[in-house]
Amino acid sequence: MNCKHCNAPCIKKGYSKRTQRYQCKACRRYQQQQYKYRLCQKEDEQTILKLNNIGVGISGIARFTGISKTHILNRIKQIASKLTKPVIVEQEQEYEVDELYTYIGRKDNPYYVVYAINKTTRQVIDMIVGKRTKETLRQVIESIKLLRPKKIYTDHLNIYAGLMDRSIHCQNAYQINHIERFNLTLRTHLKRLSRRTICFSRSVVMLQNVLTLYCYTWKIKHQF
Numbered sequence: 090m091n092c093k094h095c096n097a098p099c100i101k102k103g104y105s106k107r108t109q110r111y112q113c114k115a116c117r118r119y120q121q122q123q124y125k126y127r128l129c130q131k132e133d134e135q136t137i138l139k140l141n142n143i144g145v146g147i148s149g150i151a152r153f154t155g156i157s158k159t160h161i162l163n164r165i166k167q168i169a170s171k172l173t174k175p176v177i178v179e180q181e182q183e184y185e186v187d188e189l190y191t192y193i194g195r196k197d198n199p200y201y202v203v204y205a206i207n208k209t210t211r212q213v214i215d216m217i218v219g220k221r222t223k224e225t226l227r228q229v230i231e232s233i234k235l236l237r238p239k240k241i242y243t244d245h246l247n248i249y250a251g252l253m254d255r256s257i258h259c260q261n262a263y264q265i266n267h268i269e270r271f272n273l274t275l276r277t278h279l280k281r282l283s284r285r286t287i288c289f290s291r292s293v294v295m296l297q298n299v300l301t302l303y304c305y306t307w308k309i310k311h312q313f
């Protein structure tokens with residue numbers, strides 16, 4: 090057997106409830122070929138990621154894999170906690186900022202996904218779920234300001250004007266076409282964001298986690 094973490098050869102070392110355990114010669118980690126507890130199985134992770142990013146909801150994933158819904162939720166939380174935001178080192182670029190409407194639990198509890206993309210590379214710079222207030226928008230704008238932007242394009246929402254300098258701000262409906270198109274992609278690829286269905290998020294944390302999985306796993310996404 091080869092190691093699941095570094096692919097080096099493993100040696101047999103002891104038992105765990107009558108199942109053979111192995112130890113990696115290189116990284117010294119213990120592991121088993123098969124686990125009864127499915128949260129430990131690494132293969133499931135890829136399946137969950139792929140299904141999540143092609144418009145399958147939690148109950149869909151649960152039905153397809155045969156794992157329980159609670160387990161899928163925990164697994165998604167676990168994967169999202171391991172993912173980190175990519176380090177961006179660019180300077181003097183142009184960015185588009187927009188808010189995507191959604192709701193948590195009930196229709197009269199609106200929430201917004203506020204995020205920014207690079208106008209040229211289309212990379213997601215920052216993404217925050219919250220109410221449409223100055224505090225939420227500020228967090229996204231502040232993380233763009235660290236990259237010393239040449240221009241920030243937004244819609245006509247009047248909160249933006251107070252958050253950044255007039256010289257770098259541009260409010261034009263035609264300059265945010267790329268991010269508006271990305272909104273459509275998100276609504277197609279994430280079940281809980283699709284309109285005119287009975288699918289929605291019940292918690293802010295899960296919406297954040299699912300968005301993290303989608304936005305920060307580009308490599309996995311492009312395997313399709």
Ligand SMILES: [Zn+2]
Pocket residue numbers: 092093094095096097113114115116117118
């Ligand atoms: Zn190893």
